[in-house]
Amino acid sequence: MAILNEFEYNYLKKSLNREPNELEQSIINAEWSEHCSYKSSKIHIRTLPTDGDRIIKGPGFDAGVLDVGDGYVITVHIESHNHPSAVEPYGGAATGVGGVLRDIFSMGTRPIAVLNALRFGDVDSNKNIPLNKKNQWLLKNVVKGIADYGNCMGIPTVGGEVEFDSSFDNYCLVDVASIGHGKLDNLVKNKVKKGDIIILAGNSTGKDGINGASFASSNLDEENRSAVQIPDPFLEKILQEGILEAIEKKCVNALKDLGGGGLSCCLSETADNLKKGFEIELSNIHLKQKDMNDSEIMISESQERMLLITSKKKKTKLFNLFEKYGIKYSVIGKVNNDKNILIKKNGQVLATMPAKLIAHAPLLDRPSKEPNYMDNINKQFKEPRIPKNFNSLIFSMISNPNICSKKWIYQQFDHEVGIRTVLKPGFSDSSVLKLDNGKFITFKLDGNSKHCYLDPYEGTLGCLAESVRNTVCVGATPIGIVDHLQFGNPENEQIFWTFLESIRAIKDFCTFMKIPVVGGKVSLYNETKSGGIKPSPVIGALGLIENKGLVRSPIFETYERIFIMGMTYDELGGSEYYEYYHKALGGIVPKVNLGNHKKIVESVKTMVKTNLVSAIHDCSKGGLIISLLEISIQSNRGFVVDIGKIPTSCTRLDYTLFSESHGRFIFSTKNPEKVKDFLMQRKIPFADIGVVTSDKKCSLKFDNKAIVDLQLSEIIERYDSSLLAILEKPP
Amino acid sequence: MVKIGITIFPGSNCDRDVYNIFKTKLNCNISYIEDKNKIKNFDAIIIPGGFTYGDRLRAGAIAAHSPLMDKIKETAENGIPILGICNGFQILVESGLLPGALIHNKNLKFICRWVDVIVTNNETPFTNLYERYQKISIPIAHGEGQYVIDKQTYTEVKNNNQIIMKYDERDNPNGSIDNIAAICNLKGNVMGMMPHPERAGDDDLTPYGVSTDAIYIFKSLIKYVNRN
Numbered sequence: 001m002a003i004l005n006e007f008e009y010n011y012l013k014k015s016l017n018r019e020p021n022e023l024e025q026s027i028i029n030a031e032w033s034e035h036c037s038y039k040s041s042k043i044h045i046r047t048l049p050t051d052g053d054r055i056i057k058g059p060g061f062d063a064g065v066l067d068v069g070d071g072y073v074i075t076v077h078i079e080s081h082n083h084p085s086a087v088e089p090y091g092g093a094a095t096g097v098g099g100v101l102r103d104i105f106s107m108g109t110r111p112i113a114v115l116n117a118l119r120f121g122d123v124d125s126n127k128n129i130p131l132n133k134k135n136q137w138l139l140k141n142v143v144k145g146i147a148d149y150g151n152c153m154g155i156p157t158v159g160g161e162v163e164f165d166s167s168f169d170n171y172c173l174v175d176v177a178s179i180g181h182g183k184l185d186n187l188v189k190n191k192v193k194k195g196d197i198i199i200l201a202g203n204s205t206g207k208d209g210i211n212g213a214s215f216a217s218s219n220l221d222e223e224n225r226s227a228v229q230i231p232d233p234f235l236e237k238i239l240q241e242g243i244l245e246a247i248e249k250k251c252v253n254a255l256k257d258l259g260g261g262g263l264s265c266c267l268s269e270t271a272d273n274l275k276k277g278f279e280i281e282l283s284n285i286h287l288k289q290k291d292m293n294d295s296e297i298m299i300s301e302s303q304e305r306m307l308l309i310t311s312k313k314k315k316t317k318l319f320n321l322f323e324k325y326g327i328k329y330s331v332i333g334k335v336n337n338d339k340n341i342l343i344k345k346n347g348q349v350l351a352t353m354p355a356k357l358i359a360h361a362p363l364l365d366r367p368s369k370e371p372n373y374m375d376n377i378n379k380q381f382k383e384p385r386i387p388k389n390f391n392s393l394i395f396s397m398i399s400n401p402n403i404c405s406k407k408w409i410y411q412q413f414d415h416e417v418g419i420r421t422v423l424k425p426g427f428s429d430s431s432v433l434k435l436d437n438g439k440f441i442t443f444k445l446d447g448n449s450k451h452c453y454l455d456p457y458e459g460t461l462g463c464l465a466e467s468v469r470n471t472v473c474v475g476a477t478p479i480g481i482v483d484h485l486q487f488g489n490p491e492n493e494q495i496f497w498t499f500l501e502s503i504r505a506i507k508d509f510c511t512f513m514k515i516p517v518v519g520g521k522v523s524l525y526n527e528t529k530s531g532g533i534k535p536s537p538v539i540g541a542l543g544l545i546e547n548k549g550l551v552r553s554p555i556f557e558t559y560e561r562i563f564i565m566g567m568t569y570d571e572l573g574g575s576e577y578y579e580y581y582h583k584a585l586g587g588i589v590p591k592v593n594l595g596n597h598k599k600i601v602e603s604v605k606t607m608v609k610t611n612l613v614s615a616i617h618d619c620s621k622g623g624l625i626i627s628l629l630e631i632s633i634q635s636n637r638g639f640v641v642d643i644g645k646i647p648t649s650c651t652r653l654d655y656t657l658f659s660e661s662h663g664r665f666i667f668s669t670k671n672p673e674k675v676k677d678f679l680m681q682r683k684i685p686f687a688d689i690g691v692v693t694s695d696k697k698c699s700l701k702f703d704n705k706a707i708v709d710l711q712l713s714e715i716i717e718r719y720d721s722s723l724l725a726i727l728e729k730p731p
Numbered sequence: 732m733v734k735i736g737i738t739i740f741p742g743s744n745c746d747r748d749v750y751n752i753f754k755t756k757l758n759c760n761i762s763y764i765e766d767k768n769k770i771k772n773f774d775a776i777i778i779p780g781g782f783t784y785g786d787r788l789r790a791g792a793i794a795a796h797s798p799l800m801d802k803i804k805e806t807a808e809n810g811i812p813i814l815g816i817c818n819g820f821q822i823l824v825e826s827g828l829l830p831g832a833l834i835h836n837k838n839l840k841f842i843c844r845w846v847d848v849i850v851t852n853n854e855t856p857f858t859n860l861y862e863r864y865q866k867i868s869i870p871i872a873h874g875e876g877q878y879v880i881d882k883q884t885y886t887e888v889k890n891n892n893q894i895i896m897k898y899d900e901r902d903n904p905n906g907s908i909d910n911i912a913a914i915c916n917l918k919g920n921v922m923g924m925m926p927h928p929e930r931a932g933d934d935d936l937t938p939y940g941v942s943t944d945a946i947y948i949f950k951s952l953i954k955y956v957n958r959n
Contacts, residue, residue, distance in 0.1 A: 147841050151872070152782040154744020234742050234785025326741065412841045414872040416930045417780075419748045424938060434935055548935060555939055634939075 003029050011362050016353065023343065024351045026295035027358060030211070030261040031268055034524055037361035040490040041522040044503050052516035054479050056187070062103040062257060063180065064518030065187065066480055068544060070437035073187065075180035077103040078445075078482045078540055079259075080523045083220055084228040085145075085174040089138045093145030093174045094231035095209075095303050100178045101153060102257035105240050106306065108188040108247045109180030112418055113433055114150045116160040116176050117445040117484070117538045118142060121169030123401060125726050131169045136727060138172045145231070146176065147412040152233035153240070157413030158421050159431035161445050164401050167453070167534040171220065173526065175484050175538050179443055181435060186247055190254045192274050192309045194337045200263075201322060201329040202239045202305040203232065206288025209262070209301030219489055219527040235304040242325035243306060251318040254309040264298045266307050268341055268358035277336035277355065282345040284330045294350055298343070309335060371494035374454060381586030384578065386654050390700070390708045393581065395718055397658070398629060400580045403622045404722035427634060428554055429470035429618055432545065440545035444470040445538055448621070450574035451660075453534035455589040456498040459574070460505035460537050465592045465662045467541035468513065469618035472604045473665070475550035476543025480518035481510055483539055488532020490524045498535040499524075506537075512594045513601075518542070552608055554617045556635035556692040561672040564624060565679060565686040566600055566664030568648035570655050576622045577658035592662045600663045603682055607667075612675050616667035623658035627666045629698065633719055638697040638712050641690030653702060668692055732760040733956045736773040738803070738819075739765050740794045744781035745816065745929065752932035757949055767802035774956040775812040775856075776803060778819030780872075780927060790833065790875045791821030800826050812856040812952060813921045817873055820913075820923030829916055829923050830888055831880035837906025841874040845941055847899040848912045848926060852892050855915055856955035857922045860947040868941035869926040871904055876925040878907035878914070888914060895922055924948075 003025040004012065012020050012028055020028070034040060050058035056065040056073060063077035081096030097114060104111040120142075121135035150157045155178070209229035246252050254274060258266045263280075271278045282297055292300070310318050315331075322329050336342070341358060343351040387393045398404060410425040422440060423432035430444035446467040452459030464481065471478050483506055488495045510517055526533045545551055556562075572578050573587030607613045615635065619627045624646070632639055643656060650656040669675050672688055679686040698715060700708035735753050739746045746763065753759040764770055784793035794800060800822065807813050807828055815823040823829040836842055845868055850861040861867070880888065885908065888894060896913035903910045905925070913924035931937065931945030 151841055151874075152742070152744075152785060154781055232785070234782060234787070237742055237744065237782070237785075411844050414841070414843045416843060416870050416872055416927070416936075417744060417748065419751060419930055419933060419936060422935055427938070434933075553939055 008032060008362070015357050021351065023294050023298065024353055027264040027298050027351060030264040030299045031358050032361035033261065036261040036265045038522055039361045039364050040366050040524060042363050043365060044500060045520065045522065048507055048517045049510045050517050052480065055516055055518060059517060059519050062106045064480065064482065065107060066518060066542070068435060068437065068439060068441070071184050072435065072437045073109065073182060073184050074441055074542065075104050075107045075109045076177065076480065076482055076542060077519055078175060078177040078484045078521050079103070080173060080175045080484060080486065080521060082173050082486065082523055082526055083215055085142055086138070086171045086220055088228040089141035089172065090145040091228050091231055093142040094149040095229040096174055096176045097146055097149040098231055098233065098236050098303050099259045100176045101155065101236065102306065104178045104180035105243055106188070106255045106257045107180065108186045109182035110244060111155045111178050112181045112420055113179050113443065114155055114157045114176060115443060115445050116146055116157065116174070117447055118160065118162045119168045119173035119449065119536060120164055121171070122164055122166050123726055125729055134170055140727065142172060142174055143409050143412055149231055149233045151414045153237050154417050156415045156417050156421055158415050158433065159425045159444060160410070161447065162406055162409065163447060163449060165449055165534060167449065169530065171526070171528050171533065173486055173533065173536055175445065177445060177482065177540050179441065188247060188252060188255045190274065192253045192276060192335050194335055196253055196309050196311050196335040197315060197331055198278060198280065198333040198335065199308045199310065199329050200285060200305060200332045201308055201327055203235055203302050204286045204288040204328065205297055205300050205305070206302045207292060207296060207300065210296055211299060219525050229301050229303045232304055238325050239304055239306060239327055242321055242327045246318055246321050249317065251310055251314040252308055253311060256307045258305040258307060260301065262299045262301045268355045270307060271339070271341055271355035272359035275339060277338040277340040277342065278333055279336055279342045280333035280344065282343060282350070284332050286328055286330045294345060366490055366496050367493050368497035368500050369493040370497050377454065377586045381584070384582035384584050386652055391710055394625065394708060394710065396581060397576065397622055397626065398715060398719050399722040400576055401723055401726065402576055402580065403626055405720050406723060407720060408723045408727055422551060423474060423553065429473040430543070432474050432551055440548065440551060442471050442474050442476045442543040442545060443540060445540045446470065447536055447538040448574070449534035449536040450579055451589050452502065452537060454574045454586065456501035456535045457505045458589045458591050460502040461509055461592040462590055462662055463537055463539040464506065464509040465597050466618065466620050467539045468601060469665070471541045471543030472601050473552065473616050473618050474545070475552045475608050476545045477605065478515050478541050478543045480542045481515050481539060482518060483520040483537060484523070485520070486523045486526055486533065486536040486538065488525070488527045495532055502535060502537045509594065513598060550608060552613070552616055554615045554631045554634050556615050556631055556637045556668050558637055558692050558694045560614055560668035560670055560692045561688050562639060562641060562666065562668050562690045562692060563675060563686055564646055564664060564666050564689055565684055567661065567685045568624065568646060568650055568656055568659050568664065569661045570650050571659050571661045572655055575658060575660045590660045590662050597663045599682065600684060603679070603684055604665060607678065612671055612678060613667040613669055616665055619664040619666060620660060623660055624664060624666060625657040629715060631666065632698060632712060633716050636696070636712070638693045638695050639690055640693055640699045640701065643700055643702045643707060645687040645689045647685040647687055733953050734760045734772065734774045736762050736764045736770065736776045738776065738778045738799065739763050740783035740797065742781050742783045742785055743779055745779040745927065749777050749779045749929045752929045753949065756932050756946070757953060759953065764799065767799045770802050770806060773811060775814065775952055776806060778813065778815040778822055780817030780819060783818055783822065789825065791818055791825040794822045795825035804828060807921050810918065810920050812955065814857060814952065815923040816927055817925055820925055821875065823921065823923040828921050829914055830884050831878055831914065833875050834877045834879055835875050836877050842904050843872040845870045845938060846902060846904050846926065848896045849899065850895070851897055852895045855895055855919050855922060857948050857951050858895055859955060860951040866899070867944040868931070869928060869945040870930045871926045873925055876905040878911045880908055891917055893917065896924060
């Protein structure tokens with residue numbers, strides 16, 4: 001069987017000026033996979049804005065590095081483990097966490113938080129969904145995999161988001177992000193010289209995860225279990241502590257984690273970055289199985305391994321540290337000046353190729369074409385009827401797995417270890433962590449495949465806008481964005497068009513808002529036999545909070561006035577209301593007006609700083625009524641709100657309540673007059689819509705008539721128990 | 732200054748948290764104990780939480796049979812207060828320093844959340860600053876925290892006043908017998924508890940609407956050491 005396709009084989013042959021041998025082809029195949037090389041996406045993601053005052057290292061490294069002042073840095077990285085998780089959800093998700101954590105400590109920073117963004121098919125058991133049991137099984141095991149790895153490592157899983165949509169049936173998207181924290185001085189310098197020694201430390205190299213990168217770079221047609229890696233968080237914990245001490249004691253010259261593509265990818269990328277050559281002796285590598293062939297050793301994706309480079313002078317100190325921690329290691333080679341990767345076994349040369357050639361796959365400029373599915377959807381779309389009973393409508397919406405409490409999930413994650421977690425999962429728009437310099441960091445992941453399917457450009461802008469709104473709600477200033485672009489097969493022109501639309505949105509948004517992209521990941525070929533997933537970009541926004549006084553919690557106080565700012569439009573396309581309640585696909589997707597969005601976000605920041613707002617929450621999935629209920633649930637206080645006052649151009653009352661228009665916030669204040677002056681001056685649409693009450697009733701009025709009248713306790717019961725009821729239902 | 736030792740086994744992961752609270756909030760003299768040779772003249776020893784040896788075999792089972800734990804047993808016999816938190820509690824029951832066993836939570840899942848516990852014995856080195864039956868809020872985070880014990884030993888433990896803390900009976904998170912959250916040995920100088928007092932030691936991290944009294948477990952220990 002040919003290892004490389006014809007084009008790549010010929011390209012390689014021409015570059016080498018000779019026939020590549022089998023091992024060389026295997027190395028190239030791993031590194032030139034879509035997963036490792038970004039060959040379909042690189043020319044496009046290069047166009048994203050990556051400059052900013054705080055950026056020390058942008059995309060292209062194991063993790064982005066941001067300056068948070070006082071000699072401290074934050075590192076951030078996002079990864080996905082979609083293919084492996086769809087086959088073996090526990091191991092796939094767990095090794096996803098392991099991989100992203102190594103990216104963080106390989107920079108020289110200690111991981112302080114893990115977040116996740118998860119997407120599954122429909123799990124609701126009340127309906128006749130053929131795959132709901134399989135989807136539930138995937139969800140349960142993904143959650144357990146993430147929990148077991150992060151909990152054992154002692155790194156808190158502080159937040160996340162979950163979306164259910166039938167386009168993920170029989171499949172799942174498992175995105176894991178991590179942030180690290182440390183001193184600027186401890187960042188690994190990555191400077192080496194000729195004669196430095198190359199060490200492989202941690203887990204033994206074995207036959208697990210063979211060809212994982214190639215497996216993840218094609219459609220999921222068959223379940224290849226041997227391509228899934230095996231997790232061992234205990235080993236990683238030991239490795240992490242050993243490596244961090246080695247960095248602290250200055251005995252590491254360069255460091256890189258082993259992930260997709262195994263040694264092939266790690267060696268070539270490191271050598272290429274350092275502009276050096278590596279001479280590697282395969283027989284020195286500690287192996288799990290003795291009968292591994294050379295290719296298997298080079299492409300194995302066994303977990304919990306790190307590549308270190310140190311000088312001859314420092315090696316004894318480093319080896320003593322490894323002994324102290326009980327970390328296995330092998331000296332596998334040395335650094336040369338010739339910029340080649342030279343692979344030997346027992347002194348005999350097996351492969352030799354320029355590192356630059358391996359690390360830089362020939363890039364593709366794939367064709368794209370606007371798809372016609374959107375037109376078809378819009379032709380078939382019919383507006384749903386207005387339900388008669390709004391009380392039961394609200395009960396139904398609050399029970400929706402996309403909206404209800406995710407307590408069943410996040411309580412399985414240790415989110416407190418590390419004693420930094422100020423705002424905890426399930427509570428605020430974005431989790432907040434305390435840093436060593438007395439400042440606070442917030443990080444939130446947001447995605448919305450339903451919006452992105454109907455309009456990939458506006459949908460992606462929406463994810464960005466929402467993530468930024470979430471950070472300002474807790475009192476932060478956004479300092480960086482990570483993007484994770486997940487799409488189907490890029491060889492399909494129509495799918496590739498949606499990918500390009502998503503990139504265009506990130507570029508437009510980040511340029512306009514002056515927020516740099518500090519890292520990202522592309523995951524393509526997310527397809528099963530039943531087709532591609534909906535376009536699923538996931539955006540992570542990082543925000544910095546200068547002091548504790550600025551941290552805002554979504555807690556209403558009794559008798560505070562309730563305000564809304566921002567306009568509500570007839571934008572129900574891809575909304576939870578249309579898709580979950582009415583099973584209606586189509587309509588107009590919420591649009592982001594960048595100018596207005598910037599003005600509103602800046603105003604919120606000022607209002608937080610000047611103490612004009614007490615509790616604040618953004619409006620997103622489920623619309624303004626869900627936001628209102630969520631603060632009410634967190635505060636355990638009721639409200640009386642007049643819907644008639646809401647600034648809106650909606651044609652229907654239900655649309656006003658459930659539209660997912662962007663640029664809106666619900667907030668409470670003790671200074672309604674000052675708020676009015678402030679917002680009027682800035683020409684931002686707003687209204688004083690009601691009051692927080694002590695009686696634990698949720699009342700909505702329109703034209704002096706009660707539209708909704710519910711006991712908060714019943715809403716809390718539904719909100720808290722819906723997911724649990726689905727997942728813990730006896731068979 | 733009170734001298735506190737904190738054990739680090741391979742896989743301990745709350746050692747830094749306990750260290751930080753004792754150092755920054757309680758101004759104690761802290762050292763890490765990585766092996767038996769480092770146990771010298773401590774006023775008290777904390778065995779922090781984590782996943783020692785990756786929870787292999789059973790949570791705490793391997794650490795319990797380490798040379799370091801043999802040394803800690805000697806130290807316990809000399810009356811030095813030993814506090815095991817979470818995995819530290821699991822190590823203490825596995826080593827036989829405390830009676831009973833800790834098995835998987837009743838719902839078979841890891842649970843991380845704040846709970847209320849009631850201090851049922853305030854005459855220990857760890858609880859002397861509380862009122863008897865005082866209710867405190869404190870976070871838990873464990874997968875194997877269901878405390879079980881045979882009937883006869885339970886009766887002895889109960890009669891000897893060795894049950895130190897109980898979960899609120901309306902909200903027993905893990906199915907522990909008699910809602911037990913913390914117990915001590917007969918002498919009273921060795922206590923194991925599933926909840927994490929170090930995570931309740933910084934006001935910035937306390938959730939909305941809960942009390943911040945859990946830190947008095949550490950403060951009680953300091954008071955006890957200073958008094959003796």
